[in-house]
Amino acid sequence: MGIPDTMLPHEVTVVRPATTTDTYGSQVRDYGGAATRTAGVRAWLQQDRRAEPREDGRDPLEQAWLMLTNHADVQGLDRIEWTGPTFEVEGPPEPAYTPAGFHHTEATLRVVTG
Template identity: 45%
Template sequence: MIPGDVLPHLVDVEHPGSTTDRYGNTVADWSASTRAEVAAWMQQNTGAENTDQRDAQIGEWLMLCNPFDTAGQPLTVHGGDRVHWQGLHFEVIGPPGPASSPVELHHYEIRLKSVEG
């Protein structure tokens, strides 16, 4: 586990619940989501604007985080989950990248995307 001084931010990782739609498919249910707080490093990698018929701000970020939440439970993160930090809202892009030490899972490297507007 990475020490807290290297991961100075507390972020919420949100997982959707699930429900069945009218066609019998299992779909995400954000009204039944759960959250886990985790220590993380947040770093913006790129920023862009989309001004083609809208005024959107787009950011791609990297989140490095412990493999355990602040309650000591193993952290589970999937593509499409949401991350909340300091009033910003992100979507997890693809699966998280596990980084291991020689003996155990050390941390996750997770790509995030934010779109506003």
């Protein structure tokens, strides 16, 4: 069961960070070569919110997106790579259920800049 593939027109890569130690001995997330990448995940992505530049001239560059997918293994702090920006999963994703069991995953995303 789940969302029909015809309703999931986007193909994304889910990037699960590895944990490494930096030069100061701190544990940091590594989205590079040591990260786990799951390519070919079918999804629906839509922009839910975009902040306008503020009156004081600061440009917050804030965007909130929603991702729906049948892929059950999406976690907070995973990154989502798509044809445009790179996103970070914000908070824990929400698994959606029906009486028959797991149906799909809903995740709030934010654009990663820099």
